[in-house]
Amino acid sequence: MIRFENVGKTYEDGFVALKSINLEIKQGELTVLIGPSGCGKSTLMKHINRLNNPTKGKIYIRDKDIALADPVELRRKIGYVIQNIGLFPHMNIAKNVAVVPHLLKWDKQKIDSRVDELLRMVDLDPQVYAGRYPSELSGGQQQRIGVIRALAAEPDIILLDEPFSALDPISREQLQDELVRLQQDLKKTIVFVTHDMDEAIKIADTIVLMKAGEIVQVGSPEHILRHP
Numbered sequence: 001m002i003r004f005e006n007v008g009k010t011y012e013d014g015f016v017a018l019k020s021i022n023l024e025i026k027q028g029e030l031t032v033l034i035g036p037s038g039c040g041k042s043t044l045m046k047h048i049n050r051l052n053n054p055t056k057g058k059i060y061i062r063d064k065d066i067a068l069a070d071p072v073e074l075r076r077k078i079g080y081v082i083q084n085i086g087l088f089p090h091m092n093i094a095k096n097v098a099v100v101p102h103l104l105k106w107d108k109q110k111i112d113s114r115v116d117e118l119l120r121m122v123d124l125d126p127q128v129y130a131g132r133y134p135s136e137l138s139g140g141q142q143q144r145i146g147v148i149r150a151l152a153a154e155p156d157i158i159l160l161d162e163p164f165s166a167l168d169p170i171s172r173e174q175l176q177d178e179l180v181r182l183q184q185d186l187k188k189t190i191v192f193v194t195h196d197m198d199e200a201i202k203i204a205d206t207i208v209l210m211k212a213g214e215i216v217q218v219g220s221p222e223h224i225l226r227h228p
């Protein structure tokens with residue numbers, strides 16, 4: 001589904017964030033990128049939606065070189081969730097969730113029913129929450145909205161960069177469970193960044209272990225546990 005071929009990234013200040021990455025991310029799997037802070041996880045992930053561009057090598061999505069894709073188009077097709085999700089404070093929850101469908105000019109009815117469906121999926125009653133503003137929600141609820149906003153236009157690929165790390169342990173476990181359930185139901189290709197091995201083992205189909213801009217191991221959670 002997503003393929004990195006000899007991808008290197010040197011930032012403008014000369015820092016080599018990725019050395020020569022070769023990686024195949026499989027369709028319908030939840031792949032977790034893990035490694036210590038600063039090892040290049042976010043940098044690697046941002047290459048998938050072209051928030052970063054490689055200084056060498058190529059990235060393919062379904063065998064298409066993404067260097068030839070329009071970055072704006074690409075970002076509409078790829079869900080993206082980061083830690084401080086940045087819900088738009090002046091928009092209510094329904095509007096926040098509908099940002100991408102709105103850009104894609106879905107008709108109003110289709111948008112409304114999609115918003116309802118998504119809120120129910122994460123156990124938030126649309127009657128209660130659709131009209132509220134982000135500041136009226138807890139951190140865990142806001143993060144749920146971040147996740148369903150990324151799912152709204154049914155992208156095939158979803159990128160999550162430490163989405164739950166600012167949450168209390170209970171909300172965090174709930175959201176991990178929800179994500180695994182969504183993944184099993186929807187069969188999306190999900191790439192998830194974390195530095196927490198327990199989280200990785202709990203949710204991953206495949207774990208990609210990184211260190212200092214390189215991939216040091218790839219395997220199932222069972223494999224990683226057996227070969228530490």
Ligand code: ADP
Nearest residue numbers: 011013015017036037038039040041042043044
């Ligand atoms: P991780 O997600 O694993 O914590 P990052 O991919 O965010 O790591 O960063 C990898 C390295 O690249 C870090 O040392 C970071 O300081 C550096 N880095 C990230 N963004 C930039 C940038 N825009 N310019 C220069 N260096 C950067």
Ligand code: ADP
Nearest residue numbers: 009011012042043046050051052053054055075
């Ligand atoms: P590159 O040098 O890899 O082309 P850019 O100059 O495009 O990177 O972007 C530098 C940083 O700015 C990225 O790492 C990303 O964090 C941020 N950035 C760029 N475009 C966007 C965007 N559309 N939304 C959010 N962040 C962005």
